[in-house]
Amino acid sequence: MTSSPGACDDPPALLAAVSSRPAKPGSADGCRRSRHDAFRGRAEHCPLRPRTASNDPGAREVSWEPVIGLEIHVQLKTRTKMFCRCPAGFGAGENTQTCPVCLGFPGALPVPNRLALEWVVKLGLALGCEIAPRAVFARKNYFYPDLPKGYQISQYDLPSCISGKMLVPLPEGDHAVGIVRAHLEEDAAKNVHVGGRTGRIGGAEHTLVDYNRGGTPLVEIVTAPDIHSAEEAKRFLQLLRQTIVELGISDAEMEKGTLRVDANVSVRPAGTDELRTRCEIKNMNSFTHIARGIEAEVARQIGVWESGGEVEQHTYDFDVATGTLTPRRAKEEADDYRYFPEPDLVPVEPPAEMVERLRGELPELPAARIRRIGELLDHERALVLVTGGLERLWEGTVAAGAEGVAASNVISNQIVGAGVDPSVVEPAELAKLVAARERIPRKAFDEAISRIGEPGFTADPFLAQEAVSDTAALEPIVDKILAANPAQVEQYRGGKDGLLGFFVGQVMKETKGQADARAVNELVRAKLGA
Numbered sequence: 001m002t003s004s005p006g007a008c009d010d011p012p013a014l015l016a017a018v019s020s021r022p023a024k025p026g027s028a029d030g031c032r033r034s035r036h037d038a039f040r041g042r043a044e045h046c047p048l049r050p051r052t053a054s055n056d057p058g059a060r061e062v063s064w065e066p067v068i069g070l071e072i073h074v075q076l077k078t079r080t081k082m083f084c085r086c087p088a089g090f091g092a093g094e095n096t097q098t099c100p101v102c103l104g105f106p107g108a109l110p111v112p113n114r115l116a117l118e119w120v121v122k123l124g125l126a127l128g129c130e131i132a133p134r135a136v137f138a139r140k141n142y143f144y145p146d147l148p149k150g151y152q153i154s155q156y157d158l159p160s161c162i163s164g165k166m167l168v169p170l171p172e173g174d175h176a177v178g179i180v181r182a183h184l185e186e187d188a189a190k191n192v193h194v195g196g197r198t199g200r201i202g203g204a205e206h207t208l209v210d211y212n213r214g215g216t217p218l219v220e221i222v223t224a225p226d227i228h229s230a231e232e233a234k235r236f237l238q239l240l241r242q243t244i245v246e247l248g249i250s251d252a253e254m255e256k257g258t259l260r261v262d263a264n265v266s267v268r269p270a271g272t273d274e275l276r277t278r279c280e281i282k283n284m285n286s287f288t289h290i291a292r293g294i295e296a297e298v299a300r301q302i303g304v305w306e307s308g309g310e311v312e313q314h315t316y317d318f319d320v321a322t323g324t325l326t327p328r329r330a331k332e333e334a335d336d337y338r339y340f341p342e343p344d345l346v347p348v349e350p351p352a353e354m355v356e357r358l359r360g361e362l363p364e365l366p367a368a369r370i371r372r373i374g375e376l377l378d379h380e381r382a383l384v385l386v387t388g389g390l391e392r393l394w395e396g397t398v399a400a401g402a403e404g405v406a407a408s409n410v411i412s413n414q415i416v417g418a419g420v421d422p423s424v425v426e427p428a429e430l431a432k433l434v435a436a437r438e439r440i441p442r443k444a445f446d447e448a449i450s451r452i453g454e455p456g457f458t459a460d461p462f463l464a465q466e467a468v469s470d471t472a473a474l475e476p477i478v479d480k481i482l483a484a485n486p487a488q489v490e491q492y493r494g495g496k497d498g499l500l501g502f503f504v505g506q507v508m509k510e511t512k513g514q515a516d517a518r519a520v521n522e523l524v525r526a527k528l529g530a
């Protein structure tokens with residue numbers, strides 16, 4: 001493909017340019033054009049909510065609105081690969097899960113994975129998509145070492161799912177994000193660049209290829225540019241991830257690469273519906289990093305426009321450590337993947353009864369549950385419970401008599417903080433602890449939480465412990481601590497109120513966590529005020 005003169009003088013750039021496969025869909029190909037049309041078509045429906053994005057109060061009074069679309073790749077957790085019977089998944093030794101089909105031997109023929117064909121429909125239904133009565137696999141041709149066939153099989157102009165919409169519950173109400181398409185494709189193999197500092201190709205001494213990943217099923221989801229802040233992007237992705245996990249079609253873990261996200265970002269003057277040049281950001285491995293990457297890119301683009309420049313189309317890697325964006329490659333004008341229908345596969349025509357069966361199997365989706373629980377608690381707590389997979393425990397704990405907000409706080413903070421698996425916690429025991437948490441010593445409460453996941457756990461021994469709140473018992477200890485720290489006492493009386501926590505902490509330490517913190521607080525305050 002790219003064979004412009006001079007390309008050989010710059011091997012990393014050439015290799016980067018040709019590496020535009022799965023996680024990096026083509027740049028100027030027809031697929032992109034069709035997305036662009038969708039981009040235009042959607043623009044007028046975008047809610048125009050002005051956001052002042054300028055950091056420079058001295059600048060012209062222009063407020064900028066970010067326009068963000070996302071491309072998400074999800075690795076399906078089918079037992080076998082997309083077009084052969086090799087096991088899909090992690091953990092096996094390099095190049096042990098391969099066969100003539102996924103290694104691209106001449107004459108080997110692909111056979112589609114039935115479960116993957118069902119799962120993309122299931123996901124499409126959950127995303128409110130129309131399910132295409134006829135979807136077609138195509139060959140996307142390019143040369144790269146991790147693609148032994150010389151082409152990737154991917155749905156192209158006739159994808160399985162189109163025109164969906166996901167309603168993202170936000171504190172101010174639902175925000176609709178259009179789903180342009182969701183389609184099936186196969187993943188490429190994995191290149192491992194050895195000897196460099198960064199693990200990337202630049203500076204590496206050599207590259208190894210592990211073909212185990214080659215041919216595993218992926219779904220690519222493309223959103224309309226309906227997202228207008230980094231925070232909205234994060235909320236959308238949290239919800240999408242939870243939906244995918246609950247459908248049981250993928251573990252969708254960013255750190256393992258089973259969920260990968262690229263963001264297309266542009267900005268425009270708030271109140272307009274124009275679409276300016278957008279840039280793509282890649283290489284972000286958590287939702288927080290994605291939000292930070294988007295924020296950095298938005299700020300960069302506003303800076304370019306406000307200084308009289310023009311944003312050029314580029315792909316950037318976001319460096320989490322430094323918060324900087326590094327240009328990956330200029331978009332070539334004519335990436336030509338020479339798509340054509342895969343001649344070895346028949347079109348996918350999902351039977352209507354299968355689609356209806358899958359529709360009937362859809363569970364109550366996370367968005368609906370965030371709304372429902374949000375009415376009982378508040379939006380933020382509901383979001384944390386649902387997207388954290390915590391709400392079943394919360395519901396059980398509340399049903400066992402715990403107060404809702406207190407139960408939510410203990411689960412989202414202490415249970416999660418202690419690394420306890422919420423699915424093994426007995427809600428009735430947790431409800432007892434939630435109710436007693438102000439009464440029993442902090443130390444007993446923390447210990448109970450850390451052990452609540454153990455088989456046969458019961459809260460009773462911890463509930464039997466009473467915090468020492470008796471002034472007569474605490475007074476000598478407080479006196480001792482104050483006498484031992486005269487300098488701090490003087491500073492406190494001189495106005496350094498923050499030292500109160502120091503004294504309380506010393507008393508708690510002296511009592512080995514058995515004292516009632518509130519009683520100690522009052523006592524110390526009273527003594528120092530005297």
Ligand SMILES: [Zn+2]
Nearest residue numbers: 084086099102
């Ligand atoms: Zn295989």
